[in-house]
Amino acid sequence: MESQSISLIKEDIAFLDRPMIGCVLVLVLWGIVCIYSAGAGSLGQGGELAVKQTLWLFLGCLALIVVMIAGHNRLLDAAYFIYGLTLLILLFTPFLAPKVKGAQSWIPIAGFRFQPSELAKISLILMMSKFLSRYPPLTFRTFLAGLGVMAVPVLLVLLQPDAGSALVYVVISLGMLLAAGAPLRYLGGLIGAGAAFLPFVILFGLREYQRMRLLVFIDPMRDPLGAGYNVIQSRIAVGSGGFWGKGFMMGMQSKLRFLPEPHTDFIFSVCSEEFGFVGDVLLLILFAVLFCRIIGAGARSRDPRCRIFVAGVAMWIWVQMFESIGMSIGLMPVTGLPLPFLSYGGSALLSLFIVLGLVESIYIENNKFRSVIHALS
Amino acid sequence: MPEIRDLLEKRLKILLSCLLGSMLFLLAGLYYCQIYQGDKYVRLAYNNRLRLIRFTAPRGEIFDRNGVPLAVNETTFSIMGYPMDLNTPEKLEKFSTVLIRHGIPMTVSNLEQIIKKQRQAPYRVMRLVPNLTMPQMADLAADADFPLELFPLSVWRRTYPAGAMAANVLGYVAEISEEELKAHAENGYLGGDLIGKAGIERSYEKFLRGEAGEEAIEVDARGRRVRTLDSHPAIKGEDLHLTLDMGVQKQAGELLKNYRGALVAMDVRTGAILALASSPTYDNNPLAWGVSGQEWRRIAENPSRPMMNRAISGIYPPASTFKAFMSISALEEDVITSSTTFNCAGALRVANRSFRCWRHSGHGPENVLTALQHSCDVFFYQVGLRMGIERLIKWGRRFQLGQLTGVDLPGEQPGVIAGPEWKQRRFRESWYQGDTVNYSIGQGYILMTPLQIARVYAAIANGGKLVTPHLCALSYQKPRDLHLTPEKLALVQKGLEYVVSRGTGSRAGRFGVTVAGKTGTAQNAHGPDHALFVGYAPAEAPRYVAAAVIEAGEHGSSVASPMVGALLANMLSHPAGQDQEKMVTEDGSTTKQNEDVSKAHH
Incomplete structure (x- = not known):
């Protein structure tokens, strides 16, 4: 019995999407190299951080395999339950979590700091794919219902307050609504309404520092050193990288601790300073291949849930990547979102590997199905 | 259904092309920044401008x-x-x-x-x-x-x-x-x-x-x-x-001038600290302006340790000041009542060892009131033996002895209330009855900071509420109710009044205010005994508590008690004392002020 299940796992692993896994591993290893370099400055803990991140990588791979064996079908079936549970955890996070940098978003469990808002991304994607395939957002009512599913966790993380995560949830959900076939006029109307409300949100809904970050983005001359100081430093780091970069461990900006949080939020600046434009292109190619593989895995599936699911996963990785890279060259406002796979951080890496496990599970199911069809024909 | 499947397929394609398109946009931005170097800051940084x-x-x-x-x-x-x-x-x-x-x-x-x-x-x-x-x-x-x-x-x-x-x-x-x-x-x-x-x-x-x-x-x-x-x-x-009152603080500093020790004063109802003096002290001005290594060493390595805040980091045996705590916990446990009487013959024999009362001729029959008044050791030896160490420690925990008070200063010491497990761990010895006997007069394996001693007396004075001492309203916390029986508490309060009005602490009562408190003389292995006095005033409606610990000050009654008396009298006559009254007349008004302050900080 046991050997049978082991051989089943082996079979699954044989069907793995190798290009996707390859891309991810290269990205994470590259990230570890950058973390080592970023931490080696006056932080003086590059080695320590790199070792920790490597351990998280192993843990992530393990999680990927476990989730893959559990299978996307099982988790999608339990999506309502998982979603409900996550909402409860989010609801209680402010009471359980000690304040870190003014935002309550970490819950310490057995010595680990665990971030419920990361986990909530997974359950939101699961929930949306199940809900939107059951009630396609083709009519106005079902479209609104889909928005409702998104709104609850968004409001809960805003209470923490964690505006960065809320933004990610919204973008993920909009992408999934698009993928689920929502009429373009609804989506356009929604974005238009959002844009119209934006001034009010900026005036009344944001905290002073958040408002400043946005205003700085709109008008960099307003207060670039106050809120935009990080951006100047990051732009100098990226810009001084040039075509070939300064080489591994040669970056000055990160070494001299000019960049705030060089190993997390500003990891791209470190990477870009040391590996230059060539490195950036390579990095973007890796992400592009990853998006193609993720969406490809869903596109081949016959299950509409899976198609919507992969859209959510791709949107998640995309929005954080776009924001993180855009921020480091002043194209986007500073929000403090980590760059997927590269930034230092266990919770974030682990939850990414969990969703990738689900994508793999979808991929493997198609592959098996196809090979059976192939064998039959 | 096939339509929707086609729609989904189409939508995924749209999505993917949007994602890939956006990456070209990023690439353009990176090109502008890294190759074209259009960025103002990059250019200036490059030209050293x-x-x-x-x-x-x-x-x-x-x-x-x-x-x-x-x-x-x-x-x-x-x-x-x-x-x-x-x-x-x-x-x-x-x-x-x-x-x-x-x-x-x-x-x-x-x-x-x-x-x-x-x-x-x-x-x-x-x-x-x-x-x-x-x-x-x-x-x-x-x-x-x-x-x-x-x-x-x-x-x-x-x-x-x-x-x-x-x-x-x-x-x-x-x-x-x-x-x-x-x-x-x-x-x-x-x-x-x-x-x-x-x-x-x-x-x-x-x-x-x-x-x-x-x-x-x-x-x-x-x-x-x-x-x-x-x-x-x-x-x-x-x-x-701060809640500190510089007038009181100055007086406390002057009182301590020629001694080593600590003097603290706080509001019994809120835990607001009015004075927190430690002697010897140091001048912080040169440190803020930057001192040479030599000057720094002169202060930091001074054997009398001026940089140690003895009020929160100095740990001393509470000695006889512990007897008020003993009385209230024994009364609450019904180990003794107001009429329980023990005879003091000058010493008590426990397991072949003789434990003496400070008055070798003995006090004769003593009840809890007179035992507090005379500070009779034998009475409390008996109480301790009847309580047993486990119950003593239970009550110690309830009063948060051996724990940080949570005062808003760094470097606070928790003190020690050590029980049998601690002794076993530390000395690999079992607990003897003699240890309990010592414990009951605040000697042996019990050490408290002057602030902790003041806090226990604040709770006795304010009707059984454990306050959180603080120097700034931002750290105010609602006092924790210990649920003590009012009649039993009143008995202990009465005993403490007797200490000053007709007992060992009479010197604290010579400043025109009614003081209730307790003297203490802590045995010191390294030299002369430490003198302690802790008291609150006015005795009939307590407002302030003050505690003095004078290292090598010999007897608590002579050195420490007048310091506390003078300080309490000053606080009650001081105009700031009146202000403070307004602030805490209604329960919760200080809380409100505290909320306002914290709001202002967000």
């Missing part, structure tokens, strides 16, 4: 409860410069000669050291000479040889008008150390920043610190300012108003 200056923010000021300034900022000047402008030894030599000419003894190697320590990036400003006065600076700047690339910058420096009087409360600020930089990596500190090192300056660092200002300027080839690119003003830190 960008300079970034950081202004330290004025720190929030600290006042006592009446607005007396305790920590203020003074303007001084620093000479600033950029590493890229000081890259040759000749430039340094020239600068050094100018400095020496004006009486500032800084050699080239001094300057090199300073540069090495602060250098971060070529365009990042460094402080070359700190702490100059206005005349010094004007003198220097007027010198024809003064390097043009360098410039003066006004800097806020901390001074403490009360000096040694409140140094143990306020602490001091100094330049951030390497370790602190690492520990505070997330809070945006840079080398050269000031940080609270001790006391209130350290515990409220977050509020006091403010936000540093920044300026980006463009300079010409010789390092002179062409234009300001961007600037962001420094934001002053938030001012703190």
Whole structure:
């Protein structure tokens, strides 16, 4: 019995999407190299951080395999339950979590700091794919219902307050609504309404520092050193990288601790300073291949849930990547979102590997199905 | 269904092309920044024309409860410069000669050291000479040889008008150390920043610190300012108003002047500390301005340890002051009642050992009232034996002995209430009845800070509520009700009144206010006994509690009790005392004030 299940796992692993896994591993290893370099400055803990991140990588791979064996079908079936549970955890996070940098978003469990808002991304994607395939957002009512599913966790993380995560949830959900076939006029109307409300949100809904970050983005001359100081430093780091970069461990900006949080939020600046434009292109190619593989895995599936699911996963990785890279060259406002796979951080890496496990599970199911069809024909 | 499947397939394709398209956009941005170098900052940094200056923010000021300034900022000047402008030894030599000419003894190697320590990036400003006065600076700047690339910058420096009087409360600020930089990596500190090192300056660092200002300027080839690119003003830190009353604090300091020890005074209902004196003390002003290693060692390695705040970090046996705690817990456990009487014959034999009463001739029959009044040891030996160590420790935990009081100062000691397990662990010895006997008069394996002793008496005075001592309303916490029986508490209060009105602590009652309290004489293995007195006043409606611990002060009744009496009388006659009354007349009004303050901080 046991050997049978082991051989089943082996079979699954044989069907793995190798290009996707390859891309991810290269990205994470590259990230570890950058973390080592970023931490080696006056932080003086590059080695320590790199070792920790490597351990998280192993843990992530393990999680990927476990989730893959559990299978996307099982988790999608339990999506309502998982979603409900996550909402409860989010609801209680402010009471359980000690304040870190003014935002309550970490819950310490057995010595680990665990971030419920990361986990909530997974359950939101699961929930949306199940809900939107059951009630396609083709009519106005079902479209609104889909928005409702998104709104609850968004409001809960805003209470923490964690505006960065809320933004990610919204973008993920909009992408999934698009993928689920929502009429373009609804989506356009929604974005238009959002844009119209934006001034009010900026005036009344944001905290002073958040408002400043946005205003700085709109008008960099307003207060670039106050809120935009990080951006100047990051732009100098990226810009001084040039075509070939300064080489591994040669970056000055990160070494001299000019960049705030060089190993997390500003990891791209470190990477870009040391590996230059060539490195950036390579990095973007890796992400592009990853998006193609993720969406490809869903596109081949016959299950509409899976198609919507992969859209959510791709949107998640995309929005954080776009924001993180855009921020480091002043194209986007500073929000403090980590760059997927590269930034230092266990919770974030682990939850990414969990969703990738689900994508793999979808991929493997198609592959098996196809090979059976192939064998039959 | 096939339509929707087609739709989904189409939508996924749209989505993927959007994602890939957006990446081309990023690529264009990166090209602009890295290859085309259109970015203003990158260009200037490349041509060595960008300079970034950081202004330290004025720190929030600290006042006592009446607005007396305790920590203020003074303007001084620093000479600033950029590493890229000081890259040759000749430039340094020239600068050094100018400095020496004006009486500032800084050699080239001094300057090199300073540069090495602060250098971060070529365009990042460094402080070359700190702490100059206005005349010094004007003198220097007027010198024809003064390097043009360098410039003066006004800097806020901390001074403490009360000096040694409140140094143990306020602490001091100094330049951030390497370790602190690492520990505070997330809070945006840079080398050269000031940080609270001790006391209130350290515990409220977050509020006091403010936000540093920044300026980006463009300079010409010789390092002179062409234009300001961007600037962001420094934001002053938030001012703190302490509960400390400088009048009382000063008196406490003077009372302690010729002794080693601590004197604390606090409001029994809120835990607001009015005085927290520790002797010997130190002057925090030179520390804030930067002292030489030698001076630092002179203070830090002084054998009488002036930098230790004895009120919160000194741990002493509570001695007979522990008897009030013994009485209330024994009454609550129904081990004794108001009529329980033990005969004191001058000593008690327990397991072949004789434990003496301080009065060798004995007190005769004693009940709880008279035993407190006379501080009869034998009575409490009996009480302790009847209670047993487990119940004693249970009550100790309830009064949070052996735990931090949570006062808003760094370096607090929790003290010790050690039971059988602790003794086993520490000495590999089992617990003897004799240990319990010692325990019941506050000797042996029990150690408390003066603040903890005051806190226990505050709870006895205020009807059984354990307050959180604090120096700033931001740290106010609602007192915890210990659920003590009012009649039993009243009995202990009565006993403590007797101590002063007709017992061992009569010297505390000679200042015109009714005091209730307890003396103590703590055995000291290293020399003469420590003297203790803790009391509250007015005895009939308690407002303030004060505790004195005088190291090697012999008997509590002679040295410590008049100090507490004088302090309590001063607080009750002091105008601030009246203010305080208004503040806490209705329960919860202080809480409200506290909320307002914390709101203001968000």
